[in-house]
Amino acid sequence: MSTLFGDELLSRPRREVAPGAVHVPGWLRPDQQAWIADRFREWAAGPVPPRAALVRGHPMSVRTVCLGWHWQPYRYTREATDVNGAKVLPLPDWLVRVGRLAVAEAYGTDGLAGGGLEYTPDAALVNFYDSEARMGMHQDKDEASLAPVVSLSIGDSCVFRFGNTQTRAKPYQDLTLESGDLFVFGGPSRLAYHGVPSTLPGTAPPGCGLESGRINITLRATGLE
Numbered sequence: 001m002s003t004l005f006g007d008e009l010l011s012r013p014r015r016e017v018a019p020g021a022v023h024v025p026g027w028l029r030p031d032q033q034a035w036i037a038d039r040f041r042e043w044a045a046g047p048v049p050p051r052a053a054l055v056r057g058h059p060m061s062v063r064t065v066c067l068g069w070h071w072q073p074y075r076y077t078r079e080a081t082d083v084n085g086a087k088v089l090p091l092p093d094w095l096v097r098v099g100r101l102a103v104a105e106a107y108g109t110d111g112l113a114g115g116g117l118e119y120t121p122d123a124a125l126v127n128f129y130d131s132e133a134r135m136g137m138h139q140d141k142d143e144a145s146l147a148p149v150v151s152l153s154i155g156d157s158c159v160f161r162f163g164n165t166q167t168r169a170k171p172y173q174d175l176t177l178e179s180g181d182l183f184v185f186g187g188p189s190r191l192a193y194h195g196v197p198s199t200l201p202g203t204a205p206p207g208c209g210l211e212s213g214r215i216n217i218t219l220r221a222t223g224l225e
């Protein structure tokens, strides 16, 4: 029997995974997910195509397109000097607003970072995972700002591993990020190691705008001029 307040939301409650790290299942509605998936297809059309960044000579399995600032291992530039030299697209205002709503959702308006209204991300890394893609344990530490990172997921679910700030090894927790989920990490968790050991092919829900694969958007404040 389907219920008004879906069983899947009741069985996947919002949770503070670690201090400052908050998982909010089903935060984006399906129509919002589908609309963002359409924007992803526009961003992927250029001027800078999604690319597998080279990490110590090896291409990542994830392909990334950036907005606002271009990330390459391990710095931010305005031009994608490791792809085609083109300037990346600006970060759209609607994504800044989504970032503020996300931070307010995670921490409340009096919470960390002085409340959602102060949060002004200036870069988005938009990752596409095919069924083989994964991401090793890493810290997001190329930003000069310690403002929270806001993560949005669309399409196939994944296993998201969220660890500690000291080492890429245990202790860590594995959780499932599904289409529409929000994850925010800031404060004491801002520099926690995290990664994506695998995606779960075939789990993209109907209506999310993506038949297969996974889109993850992380919003960041680079702290750069």
Ligand SMILES: O=C(O)CCC(=O)C(=O)O
Pocket: 125, 127, 135, 140, 151, 160, 177, 194, 195, 196, 216, 218
């Ligand atoms: O795909 C994810 O959920 C995490 C992505 C990530 O950690 C990153 O882009 O730095």
Ligand SMILES: [Fe+2]
Pocket: 138, 139, 140, 194
């Ligand atoms: Fe990351």
